[in-house]
Amino acid sequence: MLDNKLITFLTLARVKNYTKTAEILNLTQPAVSQHIKFLEETYGIKFIKKQGKNIFLTEEGEEFLAYAKEISRQEKILCQKLKNKFSLERKYNVGATLTIGGYVLPQVLGKFKESYPSIDIILNVFNTDIILEKILKDEIQLGLIEGPFDKSKFKHIKLKEDELVLAVSKDHPFSNMEFVTLEEVLNGKLILREYGSGTRKHFESEIKRHGFTPKDLNIYMEVGSIDAIKALVEANLGYTIISKEAIKRECSLGVMKIMPIKDRTLKSIKFYREFNFVYRDEIFSDYLKHFIDFCLKNV
Numbered sequence: 001m002l003d004n005k006l007i008t009f010l011t012l013a014r015v016k017n018y019t020k021t022a023e024i025l026n027l028t029q030p031a032v033s034q035h036i037k038f039l040e041e042t043y044g045i046k047f048i049k050k051q052g053k054n055i056f057l058t059e060e061g062e063e064f065l066a067y068a069k070e071i072s073r074q075e076k077i078l079c080q081k082l083k084n085k086f087s088l089e090r091k092y093n094v095g096a097t098l099t100i101g102g103y104v105l106p107q108v109l110g111k112f113k114e115s116y117p118s119i120d121i122i123l124n125v126f127n128t129d130i131i132l133e134k135i136l137k138d139e140i141q142l143g144l145i146e147g148p149f150d151k152s153k154f155k156h157i158k159l160k161e162d163e164l165v166l167a168v169s170k171d172h173p174f175s176n177m178e179f180v181t182l183e184e185v186l187n188g189k190l191i192l193r194e195y196g197s198g199t200r201k202h203f204e205s206e207i208k209r210h211g212f213t214p215k216d217l218n219i220y221m222e223v224g225s226i227d228a229i230k231a232l233v234e235a236n237l238g239y240t241i242i243s244k245e246a247i248k249r250e251c252s253l254g255v256m257k258i259m260p261i262k263d264r265t266l267k268s269i270k271f272y273r274e275f276n277f278v279y280r281d282e283i284f285s286d287y288l289k290h291f292i293d294f295c296l297k298n299v
Helices: 005-015 020-026 029-043 058-086 097-103 106-115 128-136 182-186 198-208 226-234 244-253 284-298
Strands: 048-051 054-057 088-097 117-126 142-146 153-167 190-192 219-222 238-241 256-259 271-279
Touching: 005 020, 005 029, 005 058, 005 190, 020 029, 029 226, 054 058, 054 182, 088 128, 088 284, 097 106, 097 117, 097 226, 097 244, 106 117, 106 284, 117 256, 128 142, 142 198, 153 198, 153 226, 153 244, 153 284, 182 256, 190 198, 198 238, 198 271, 226 238, 226 244, 226 256, 244 256, 244 271, 271 284
Parallel strands: 088 117, 088 142, 190 219, 190 238
Antiparallel strands: 048 054, 142 271, 153 238, 153 256, 153 271
């Protein structure tokens, strides 16, 4: 277990306030001061300096912080590895985007549980940016994301290819057209996911390839729920760019229609992207590898 004085130092370095540190750690403020004093006396170096009511890390404090963070990270890795190897209770936190968590994984998770009843996959649904942040903080062990990300920071495995499409209500004027130009898409009542979502990121990246920028987007509504977006489109209150996976049911029922998109030269435009597993190799387990292999075979 990580030494409580190191935990105090890490917390104080993060919040830069003795009172808040005491509240977070359920300590008295003098106890926080004693922990910091003990570390400074142990190493013979001042880690904290005060300027009025503000506190700052000294240069030595910044260097100590880097080592303390690494010690904390290694302790988490050790705990996870021991849990993976010896614990009878196997629970793993997996993050997935709204599209993947809502329309790709549910059936696979059911089949996986039948095959591996002793393993619990706890599915947490967030947008891509939040999933990547939680992986870096070791709050989840595995993520399933869509759209672009910094591949230098994560191990990654492609799950499958996905297509973003223009979805309109059967009653929308677009539904009677042979195709819709990208310029028409950008200038009408476009309903999109929130900033930070993989769908939004990928669409913004794709329109740049066709001479547009995110500033050219005339976003009619920004909605953080795929179900809400679909309800708005079905009610003919706008149209959306969405994963083909998410509207299979609506298209089969005839309440929505996928419309082809073309550029200014009338060349067809397709928006393809990847669904990827992302993780940090150090805390990866054989059981999560089984989960990945299972998904690859059953999606």
